[in-house]
Amino acid sequence: MSTHHISVTINGTPYEGDVEARSLLVHWIRDTLRLTGTHIGCDTTSCGACTILVDGKATKSCTMFAVQADGRQLMTVEGLEQGGTLHPLQEGFHEEHALQCGYCTPGMMMTSLALLQRNPNPTEHEIRVGISGNLCRCTGYVNIVKAVQYAAQKMQAAEQVPVGAEGGE
Amino acid sequence: MIPGTFDYLVARNVDEAVALLDRHGGDAKILAGGQSLIPLMRFRIAGPTVLIDINRIDSLEYIQETDGTLHIGALTREAELDSSTLIRERYPILLDTSSMVADPVVRNWATVGGNIAHADPANDHPATMLALGAQVVARGPAGERVLPIDEFFTDAPFETALQPNEVLTELRIPAPVERSGGAYFKLERKVGDYAIAGVAAYIVLDANGNVSYAGIGLTNLGQVPIKARTAEQSLLGKPLDDAQIHAAADLAAAATQPTSDTRGPADYKRAMARTLTVRALRKALARATGGE
Numbered sequence: 001m002s003t004h005h006i007s008v009t010i011n012g013t014p015y016e017g018d019v020e021a022r023s024l025l026v027h028w029i030r031d032t033l034r035l036t037g038t039h040i041g042c043d044t045t046s047c048g049a050c051t052i053l054v055d056g057k058a059t060k061s062c063t064m065f066a067v068q069a070d071g072r073q074l075m076t077v078e079g080l081e082q083g084g085t086l087h088p089l090q091e092g093f094h095e096e097h098a099l100q101c102g103y104c105t106p107g108m109m110m111t112s113l114a115l116l117q118r119n120p121n122p123t124e125h126e127i128r129v130g131i132s133g134n135l136c137r138c139t140g141y142v143n144i145v146k147a148v149q150y151a152a153q154k155m156q157a158a159e160q161v162p163v164g165a166e167g168g169e
Numbered sequence: 170m171i172p173g174t175f176d177y178l179v180a181r182n183v184d185e186a187v188a189l190l191d192r193h194g195g196d197a198k199i200l201a202g203g204q205s206l207i208p209l210m211r212f213r214i215a216g217p218t219v220l221i222d223i224n225r226i227d228s229l230e231y232i233q234e235t236d237g238t239l240h241i242g243a244l245t246r247e248a249e250l251d252s253s254t255l256i257r258e259r260y261p262i263l264l265d266t267s268s269m270v271a272d273p274v275v276r277n278w279a280t281v282g283g284n285i286a287h288a289d290p291a292n293d294h295p296a297t298m299l300a301l302g303a304q305v306v307a308r309g310p311a312g313e314r315v316l317p318i319d320e321f322f323t324d325a326p327f328e329t330a331l332q333p334n335e336v337l338t339e340l341r342i343p344a345p346v347e348r349s350g351g352a353y354f355k356l357e358r359k360v361g362d363y364a365i366a367g368v369a370a371y372i373v374l375d376a377n378g379n380v381s382y383a384g385i386g387l388t389n390l391g392q393v394p395i396k397a398r399t400a401e402q403s404l405l406g407k408p409l410d411d412a413q414i415h416a417a418a419d420l421a422a423a424a425t426q427p428t429s430d431t432r433g434p435a436d437y438k439r440a441m442a443r444t445l446t447v448r449a450l451r452k453a454l455a456r457a458t459g460g461e
Binding site for chain 1: 170171172173174175176177178189204208211212220222224248271272273274275277278300360361401
């Protein structure tokens with residue numbers, strides 16, 4: 001059994017530590033680093049509750065060994081809020097009532113974030129396909145789709161402000 | 170659930186992966202996307218004592234068409250097939266397939282090579298590669314060899330012709346020719362599930378409109394990925410009319426050996442194999458004749 005010293009950056013903060021080869025990334029993040037916003041749902045790569053970004057790619061962190069993350073850039077749900085201001089996705093989930101029990105929400109938001117980074121203005125169908133690897137047993141997805149649409153609009157509006165400001169000079 | 174203990178090694182290039190496999194032999198497994206292997210290890214169904222991680226070998230991730238052949242690097246992620254313009258425009262059967270593999274988050278890591286090398290009869294690419302008449306490139310200590318896909322899978326589930334010290338490096342697919350087309354249809358209970366039944370079909374018509382090549386592959390309809398040879402042969406030299414399509418679908422259904430399970434009784438799966446073969450052949454014909 002091998003043990004490895006790994007260094008990763010999570011939400012802009014460097015972390016390092018020793019991990020057994022068999023340690024799953026989600027367990028290291030939750031149990032060792034105490035970043036417990038990332039949830040463990042199904043343990044079978046099915047539900048997506050543990051989704052985080054690894055080098056920008058939505059990743060089920062129960063299906064990657066911690067050692068594989070060595071040297072990589074990670075983002076968890078804790079990285080969404082900045083300086084006390086909710087991320088447009090968090091705001092959207094709040095405004096559109098896109099959660100009930102909240103268990104799937106961190107993974108749902110991280111998958112949606114990767115989707116919006118790749119496709120800033122998705123259709124409803126693209127959103128539904130995009131989040132199809134994340135299961136929600138409460139909402140029926142309707143309000144989750146609305147929340148992602150809310151975030152997409154808000155993020156696009158925010159991007160247009162500096163462009164408009166430059167153009168006005 | 171936590172996997173049993175193992176040693177983790179990183180291969181920085183294919184030669185290193187081969188050397189590590191050669192040293193550790195049958196105890197070692199290649200870790201590619203890990204989206205099948207890691208769950209199997211968590212369930213303790215698989216228990217390799219050595220994992221050789223190839224995820225950092227960027228040179229194994231590519232999709233390129235050269236000299237009438239599509240080359241797909243073994244480590245190419247399903248998501249890359251999903252978003253490739255070349256695949257969408259020239260190989261819609263591959264987009265049909267990759268877009269049905271597991272779910273979009275899994276597809277960010279899941280690899281085409283892994284989908285083939287795992288040789289799970291429920292995986293989607295084996296049927297498509299069988300239909301297309303793909304070739305598999307393997308690298309071992311003695312060098313590279315190229316195997317036809319129907320010799321890559323064996324009669325035993327989850328077994329391939331790969332030697333314990335060989336790495337699958339590339340898949341080669343004949344580029345589309347005039348009047349060629351293919352399609353993959355998968356019936357699934359929900360996104361992320363394995364197929365209840367899946368059928369891939371690929372055809373080429375000659376200048377007279379008669380079938381000069383027919384490939385039909387079946388997903389999750391037996392112990393191994395199935396190439397429906399009798400059905401394929403029944404189509405050759407004739408126009409692909411509805412009677413021929415239905416006759417071939419009957420033969421494809423007869424080639425299945427499904428088992429009854431939570432995805433349905435065997436009879437139902439056999440009936441779905443027939444229906445999906447009809448749909449896949451019709452779609453292949455439509456694409457071969459300039460339609461969508």
